[in-house]
Amino acid sequence: MTVLAFHASSQDGAFECLALAPAAATGDGSGRFEVNAMYVTGTISSVALNGHTAVLHGTANVTGLGAGHNLPFTATVQSGGPGSTVTLEISGLTFHEILLEGQINIKQS
Numbered sequence: 001m002t003v004l005a006f007h008a009s010s011q012d013g014a015f016e017c018l019a020l021a022p023a024a025a026t027g028d029g030s031g032r033f034e035v036n037a038m039y040v041t042g043t044i045s046s047v048a049l050n051g052h053t054a055v056l057h058g059t060a061n062v063t064g065l066g067a068g069h070n071l072p073f074t075a076t077v078q079s080g081g082p083g084s085t086v087t088l089e090i091s092g093l094t095f096h097e098i099l100l101e102g103q104i105n106i107k108q109s
Contacts, residue, residue: 001033002097004086006044006075008056013044015058015075017088019065019095038064040090042073052079054106066091079106 006015021037023029042060056075062068073090084099 002095004097004099006056006077008044008047008054010047013047013056013058014042015044015056015060015073016041017075036064038062038066040073040088042071049106049108052106053077054079060090062091066093077104077106079104 001020003018003020004016007013008015017038017040018036019038020033021035023032023034040060040062042058044056044058046057048055048057054077056077058073059070060073062071068091071091073088075089076085076087078084078086080099081103082099082101084104086097086099086104088095088097
């Protein structure tokens with residue numbers, strides 16, 4: 001399970017992404033997503049808009065998978081509600097996420 005939050009303007013913003021894993025692979029605890037698999041927190045330095053898609057670039061600190069400091073990241077987000085997609089590339093890893101709840105709004109000025 002992944003929790004995602006960000007806000008961005010044409011020049012800057014903030015990005016947070018927390019990926020939780022089950023406490024156990026099977027059996028008791030396998031349905032409780034409470035282990036920090038990866039936490040990404042950083043700043044957005046640029047945004048490129050293309051229709052209903054925004055590409056966010058920035059640097060972040062990462063714990064868990066791909067841990068490091070001041071790592072470059074790219075997040076590609078699609079506007080819309082549940083079913084919209086987010087792809088995060090960081091630390092040589094790529095994560096494909098599907099929004100289950102919430103809303104991503106992309107507004108061109």
